[in-house]
Amino acid sequence: MRNSTRSDVDPFIVMDVMEAARRAEEAGRHIIHMEVGQPSTAAPAGARQALATAMESGSLGYTVALGIPELRARIAQLYGDWYDVDLDPSRVVVTSGSSGAFLLAFTALFDAGDKVGIGAPGYPSYRQILKAMSVEPVMLETAAENRYQPVPSDFVGKGLDGLMVASPANPSGTMLGKDDLGALIDAAQAENTAFISDEIYHGIEYEAKAVTALEHSDDVYVINSFSKYFSMTGWRVGWMVVPPEHVRRIERLAQNMFICAPHASQIAALGALDCKEELDANLQVYTRNRQLMIEGLPKAGFDRIAPPDGAFYVYADVSHITDDSRAFCAEILEKAGVAVTPGLDFDPDRGAGTLRFSYARSTADIEEGLRRLTEFMANR
Ligand SMILES: Cc1ncc(COP(=O)(O)O)c(C=O)c1O
Numbered sequence: 502m503r504n505s506t507r508s509d510v511d512p513f514i515v516m517d518v519m520e521a522a523r524r525a526e527e528a529g530r531h532i533i534h535m536e537v538g539q540p541s542t543a544a545p546a547g548a549r550q551a552l553a554t555a556m557e558s559g560s561l562g563y564t565v566a567l568g569i570p571e572l573r574a575r576i577a578q579l580y581g582d583w584y585d586v587d588l589d590p591s592r593v594v595v596t597s598g599s600s601g602a603f604l605l606a607f608t609a610l611f612d613a614g615d616k617v618g619i620g621a622p623g624y625p626s627y628r629q630i631l632k633a634m635s636v637e638p639v640m641l642e643t644a645a646e647n648r649y650q651p652v653p654s655d656f657v658g659k660g661l662d663g664l665m666v667a668s669p670a671n672p673s674g675t676m677l678g679k680d681d682l683g684a685l686i687d688a689a690q691a692e693n694t695a696f697i698s699d700e701i702y703h704g705i706e707y708e709a710k711a712v713t714a715l716e717h718s719d720d721v722y723v724i725n726s727f728s729k730y731f732s733m734t735g736w737r738v739g740w741m742v743v744p745p746e747h748v749r750r751i752e753r754l755a756q757n758m759f760i761c762a763p764h765a766s767q768i769a770a771l772g773a774l775d776c777k778e779e780l781d782a783n784l785q786v787y788t789r790n791r792q793l794m795i796e797g798l799p800k801a802g803f804d805r806i807a808p809p810d811g812a813f814y815v816y817a818d819v820s821h822i823t824d825d826s827r828a829f830c831a832e833i834l835e836k837a838g839v840a841v842t843p844g845l846d847f848d849p850d851r852g853a854g855t856l857r858f859s860y861a862r863s864t865a866d867i868e869e870g871l872r873r874l875t876e877f878m879a880n881r
Pocket residue numbers: 538597598599600601624667670671699701725726727728734738739
């Protein structure tokens with residue numbers, strides 16, 4: 502049968518690495534997982550309990566398209582708690598993960614042929630989803646001295662219809678400070694470029710608090726998720742905050758594209774919002790792991806790294822060691838039994854010389870992974 506050209510997207514390479522690691526495990530090997538970008542912890546107990554109760558008492562049918570009103574209100578309250586931002590719950594849209602939010606946002610904001618700037622390195626699915634919607638991703642090559650975040654001069658004058666940023670970012674873990682984020686929003690708005698802020702790693706920050714784009718402007722799309730800080734990747738629930746005049750448009754799209762985000766997951770998400778203690782305990786583990794990584798990776802020979810501000814990744818420049826990060830990852834998996842992700846996922850041009858290490862797993866795993874990496878590099 503025929504295929505569309507827009508569906509001709511690249512694979513998500515980290516998924517291929519996960520599959521190679523799974524095959525190695527099936528063959529009896531013990532693998533340390535530094536490739537996966539997800540917590541190994543379960544959804545918080547309060548989330549599971551809320552769902553258990555709801556399952557016994559209700560049918561869990563469709564919800565309204567924008568999400569359960571109590572959940573939208575509780576998410577709005579989070580903006581008061583985290584950033585001192587007074588947010589009208591009617592602007593909150595509950596989605597099927599941030600991935601569902603991207604589909605809604607890109608459909609609401611862009612037409613076929615429009616151009617959307619995304620920083621490289623950056624989360625690979627932005628460009629693949631845009632392409633699948635016949636929107637043109639414009640890769641903005643960010644500089645190490647700008648901590649791999651875009652600056653206005655990277656896009657001003659390029660005629661972009663949209664700009665997508667992430668802070669903390671995947672894979673670099675770097676954050677945009679208040680002034681830098683504000684400068685990007687102002688520059689985008691001056692060019693009539695829609696500004697989308699991916700804030701999925703908020704809550705997982707180490708030295709300074711992450712800033713939301715809503716602290717600077719209401720005329721932005723903000724996307725977030727229960728996947729990372731709330732430890733609920735597989736539940737497929739996230740949210741988006743949109744300008745008031747966009748709500749009805751998004752509602753019409755959501756009704757038709759998704760009907761609603763999974764009801765069960767919305768119930769669990771509402772429970773998760775009251776589990777601060779448990780979630781902060783997870784954060785303690787990431788904090789300890791981050792310290793081990795920024796001390797241990799240079800000792801192992803991966804010394805071109807910057808301490809991440811947030812998320813749970815370290816992005817390493819290995820261009821002095823290899824010009825083929827994919828083959829290098831395969832070698833690390835084979836010889837060290839550690840799965841890591843080649844930078845090609847995040848930066849098609851420069852990623853042959855970079856790797857992403859995830860430290861979302863247990864501290865014991867991180868210690869063992871660093872020990873294996875050190876031994877591997879010493880014998881190479
Ligand atoms: C920057 C970024 N945005 C979005 C996502 C997708 O997350 P979700 O599970 O909310 O769809 C990820 C997943 O790793 C990510 O790293």
